[in-house]
Amino acid sequence: MDWDKLRIFHAVADAGSLTHAGDVLHLSQSAVSRQIRALEESLNTTLFHRHARGLILTEQGELLFDATSAMTRRLDTASARIKDSEEEVFGELRVTTTTGFGSLWLAPRLPKLYEQYPNLKIDLMLEERVLDLPMREADVAIRMKEPSQADLVRKRLFNVTMRLYATQKYLDQFGTPQTLSEIANHRLICQSPSTPQVGAGAQLVASLLANDVTSTLTVNSYFGVLQAVIHDLGIGVLPQYLTVDFPDLVRVLPEVESAEVPVYLAYPEELRQSQRIAAFRDFVQNEIAETRRANPDEPPL
Structure with a gap:
């Protein structure tokens, strides 16, 4: 033909x-x-x-x-x-990840990547739906679960846990709960149970709401939860990686947290030799290593 x-x-x-x-x-x-x-x-x-x-x-x-x-x-x-040149990284790179991780952790770090590779064109797709990498809906993904699709190169990056955080101003005004049952006396800020989210986070939210919490604010993204927390509105359920960029967050009830959620970077086998993929992969791994060095007492990262 x-x-x-x-x-x-x-x-x-x-x-x-x-x-x-x-x-x-x-x-x-x-x-x-x-x-x-x-x-x-x-x-x-x-x-x-x-x-x-x-x-x-x-x-x-x-x-x-x-x-x-x-x-x-x-x-x-x-x-x-x-x-993809052996000496230069340029062109479009389509990256997909969750709305929370992409907006709160990845996007703030991208200036470093652009400083190193100014001709890179990143299309950042933030959504909870898992895009089909072998069908080239995206070039590389960072997901909160191990990819199940075949013909993918995958790398486990770190573990995430969901924890309780508030501002010191809020705690000074309303007190710091000492037991899980006392969470009922505070406003709980969390993702809506109907919002697509990792199972571990949903289970933690369900267990907290079971304590007859009288005042809640549910949001459909961790970005919204964070904004409410840093504006002293209540105690929020947030991923622990936020403590790196928001050190003023105060952890509440340290014994309460979700199960660990593995975070994976994955891309199609056919892009194994791509210089853009390699540059992005190395950038993410270097940022994680830098976070570990800066926060040695924070084991999940």
Whole structure:
């Protein structure tokens, strides 16, 4: 099959419109239409159902689109590997991690990475959904669980525990609880039980709420929990890595914490030789090592 026709077919299938595909390819609608008709004739099949609102793939078209999508991903990977210089790190790197870790730990440290590699273009995707790395939804992931997908290079970074924190101002005003049951006398700030979160954190929140807490603030992200805590609103459930950047947080009820949650860095096996991946991996590991050196009494990191 003619690759140029396949390239045009893929663009049309992706856009769902001859006009939109033509805009992307810088071709006229008639030129795109001719190429699609020629491809259908060469395959002796219909690839699109045509209607007033656009184009829909036929069953045969879906089969071909799956093939061209796989080819496109392979070409993107090859292009990325070709562009990765042995002496220079540049180009786009798509990083996915949770909203909490990405906004509270990773993003504040990225200036150091950009200082070292100013031509790097990072697309930081913060969400709880686990993106499919082998399908190239992202290049590298930092997740709060060991990845289950095959064909991934994975590295365990550290463990996270969820703990209770407040400001000294809040504790001076409302007192410091000495037992778990006394948490009922304080405002508890935590992620909403309906918010996607690691199981260990959800279990800790459930056990705290079982103490007949009368006043609560639930938020759908740790960033929101942190903002409420540092503004003296109550006692919050937060990951312990925040103590590095927010040293004024006071730990409450030190014996209360979640089970340990392993944090992994992972990327596709086919990107093992990528200079961008190596630069990002080494940066994250160096930052963790620096944190350990600065906080030797904080064992989980």
